[in-house]
Amino acid sequence: MTGISGAHRVSAHSGHELIVTAETRPFFEAAARGVLLLGHCADCGSFHYYPRPFCPHCFSDSVDMREAGGWGTIYSFSVVRNVETPYCVAYVALDEGMTLLTNIVRCDIEALGIGQSVRLVTDPDAGDVALPLFTRAGRPG
Numbered sequence: 001m002t003g004i005s006g007a008h009r010v011s012a013h014s015g016h017e018l019i020v021t022a023e024t025r026p027f028f029e030a031a032a033r034g035v036l037l038l039g040h041c042a043d044c045g046s047f048h049y050y051p052r053p054f055c056p057h058c059f060s061d062s063v064d065m066r067e068a069g070g071w072g073t074i075y076s077f078s079v080v081r082n083v084e085t086p087y088c089v090a091y092v093a094l095d096e097g098m099t100l101l102t103n104i105v106r107c108d109i110e111a112l113g114i115g116q117s118v119r120l121v122t123d124p125d126a127g128d129v130a131l132p133l134f135t136r137a138g139r140p141g
């Protein structure tokens with residue numbers, strides 16, 4: 001693909017192409033290491049997802065990326081069944097307050113339910129870049 005620098009790979013879970021640019025590469029590289037990066041604004045102190053070059057709350061460009069705790073709950077989900085290997089697409093409400101669209105993997109997707117606790121996991125098929133994925137998990141302690 002012209003005009004976009006960086007790696008391209010197809011998600012094993014959704015079949016969607018992951019397009020990585022110079023701006024988004026740190027985010028996808030962190031996800032491949034099992035780290036979820038959120039955008040953080042130095043001016044208003046708020047977090048945002050997805051990370052972007054400006055704060056969506058106050059439009060400041062004094063933003064950087066900070067590591068999320070990696071825990072959340074299923075806000076909504078759907079199991080895609082009209083494919084060879086069914087997979088789960090879900091909105092996960094992060095402990096930090098924002099919601100992200102992701103896949104729930106490496107668990108019984110037939111047993112998933114709204115409100116269940118999930119944690120960030122790495123994609124075993126990931127190369128140097130990946131999408132942040134979640135699996136069902138009980139809270140520690």
Ligand SMILES: [Zn+2]
Nearest residue numbers: 041044055058
């Ligand atoms: Zn801000």
